[in-house]
Amino acid sequence: MFSPKRVRTTIDPRDGFTEYIEKELIHFARENPGVVVYVKPRRHKSPCLKAEYLNGGEEYISTHNLPCEDIVRWMAYMRGRSGYPTERLRKLQHTDHPSIQGVWTPWLHRDPQVNITTYPNEELSSAPVKEKSATEIIREMFEKQKLMESETNSAEIKDLGEKNISKVISTKF
Amino acid sequence: MSAARRVQQWATFGRMWYLYDAKWQNPLDSADKIKLYLSGSHKPIYHPLSNCGDHVVVMNSRDIALPGIEWEKRVYFHHSGYPGGASWTLAWELHQKDPTLLLRKTVYNKLDKNLLRRGLMARLHIFPDDKIPDSILKNISGQIRQLRQVPTRLDHIPEEKVKSFPRIFEWPKDYVIQ
Numbered sequence: 001m002f003s004p005k006r007v008r009t010t011i012d013p014r015d016g017f018t019e020y021i022e023k024e025l026i027h028f029a030r031e032n033p034g035v036v037v038y039v040k041p042r043r044h045k046s047p048c049l050k051a052e053y054l055n056g057g058e059e060y061i062s063t064h065n066l067p068c069e070d071i072v073r074w075m076a077y078m079r080g081r082s083g084y085p086t087e088r089l090r091k092l093q094h095t096d097h098p099s100i101q102g103v104w105t106p107w108l109h110r111d112p113q114v115n116i117t118t119y120p121n122e123e124l125s126s127a128p129v130k131e132k133s134a135t136e137i138i139r140e141m142f143e144k145q146k147l148m149e150s151e152t153n154s155a156e157i158k159d160l161g162e163k164n165i166s167k168v169i170s171t172k173f
Numbered sequence: 174m175s176a177a178r179r180v181q182q183w184a185t186f187g188r189m190w191y192l193y194d195a196k197w198q199n200p201l202d203s204a205d206k207i208k209l210y211l212s213g214s215h216k217p218i219y220h221p222l223s224n225c226g227d228h229v230v231v232m233n234s235r236d237i238a239l240p241g242i243e244w245e246k247r248v249y250f251h252h253s254g255y256p257g258g259a260s261w262t263l264a265w266e267l268h269q270k271d272p273t274l275l276l277r278k279t280v281y282n283k284l285d286k287n288l289l290r291r292g293l294m295a296r297l298h299i300f301p302d303d304k305i306p307d308s309i310l311k312n313i314s315g316q317i318r319q320l321r322q323v324p325t326r327l328d329h330i331p332e333e334k335v336k337s338f339p340r341i342f343e344w345p346k347d348y349v350i351q
Contacts, residue, residue, distance in 0.1 A: 104217050105184045114315065119192045120232065120303070124316040126323070135338075142339040 017047040019068040028075055035079065049074060053083025185218060189227040190312040194303075195276060196233040197323045199240055204279040206317060207231070211284070211293040221289065228296045229317070230309055235272040235301040238321075239264060249278065272301035 021039065029037045046064035049071070053059075059081065061074050117124070132140075174182070191210055195203055209215050213225035239247065247264040268275050276299055284290045298309060327335070344350065 103181055103185050106187055106189050106216070119310065119313040119316055120194060121316055125192075125194045125319055127319040127321055129322065138339065138341065 016065070016067040016071055017063055020071045024068065024072050024075075032079060049078065051078040051081075053081070055083040057083025057085060186223075186225060189314050190309075191227055191229050191315045191317050192313045193229060193231045193317040194233055194319060195231050196236040196319075197238050198319055198321055200237045200276050200279045201239075201283075202320050203231075203237070204276070204283040206320065207280055207297070208283045208293075210317065211280070211296055212289075221285075221287075226293055226296060228298065228312070230305060230313060231276060231297070231299045232303050232305060233301070234276045234299050235268075237276060244268075249275075273299040 025037065025039070029035070046062060048063055049059075049061040051059040051061075059078055061078070063071050063074070066074075193203065193207060207229050210229050211226050212221070213219050213223075213227065216225055218225055244265045245263065248261045249264065249267050250259070250261055252259045262270075264275060277294070277297070280297060281290065281294055284293055
């Protein structure tokens with residue numbers, strides 16, 4: 001950390017920065033042995049405080065017309081900062097292991113058969129069957145009736161409960 | 174990004190190509206399903222700005238089935254931009270002119286009305302029949318299920334099955350069928 005001093009022919013006693021250097025800077029340097037303090041004179045420029053941090057961050061504060069107490073406060077502020085830039089944190093959490101079970105891929109939970117299918121594929125394309133069609137119901141009833149007839153060995157009219165249909169003749173349609 | 178993370182990124186955001194057979198399907202319901210795949214809403218990693226949509230290849234768009242009397246009643250409006258350039262075209266007329274347009278317009282109208290829409294439409298490929306160019310067929314990696322069951326034609330059912338169907342009733346002997 002380094003802070004310049006204004007070089008003048010006549011020193012204005014009201015100048016906050018010269019007062020800081022005369023009175024407070026040495027105390028600051030003694031109290032913070034981990035901070036490197038440079039004082040660099042620059043002509044024709046207003047005084048400033050420039051901080052460089054170990055993680056590469058930088059901070060610049062102009063002390064033009066600032067009283068000594070303000071400069072003390074700014075120095076304390078820069079001492080207490082980490083070097084990270086003052087910006088909005090996108091997220092207030094961080095983790096090195098964002099996924100425990102593994103990140104999703106489009107091939108997760110897919111039958112490996114898809115690797116060897118050629119498209120278009122009839123089985124994969126057909127709509128799911130929700131209800132039995134009337135054709136299927138009649139066929140099933142006919143099969144059931146045939147079974148019952150063969151069991152009892154008679155050609156009587158059977159009562160099939162709520163689906164009440166009379167003798168089904170098995171001839172050519 | 175390390176090599177392992179890069180490969181993970183490629184795997185997670187890999188773009189799929191889905192095939193959809195539009196034969197006998199309602200274009201309005203089909204468009205609802207297609208828009209999910211185009212936008213990427215079917216993925217757990219979905220975000221509207223993360224470009225995670227997939228390609229959808231639709232075949233047999235000539236054989237789509239609009240419900241009821243919509244073929245005669247549904248009207249598509251178009252204005253050429255010039256005075257007197259307004260035109261109202263019936264669905265069946267539009268379908269005759271270009272068999273892919275109907276489904277394309279349906280999907281376009283179902284998508285979210287934002288700037289992403291055009292990009293998503295560019296990923297939709299519609300073919301009027303089942304002739305798909307090889308370059309696209311090679312890319313296809315999945316198939317979307319149809320919504321409506323396609324009935325089999327009587328002459329496509331094997332003969333024995335047709336003949337073995339039980340007779341449910343018999344006309345009376347004196348009944349005259351004209």
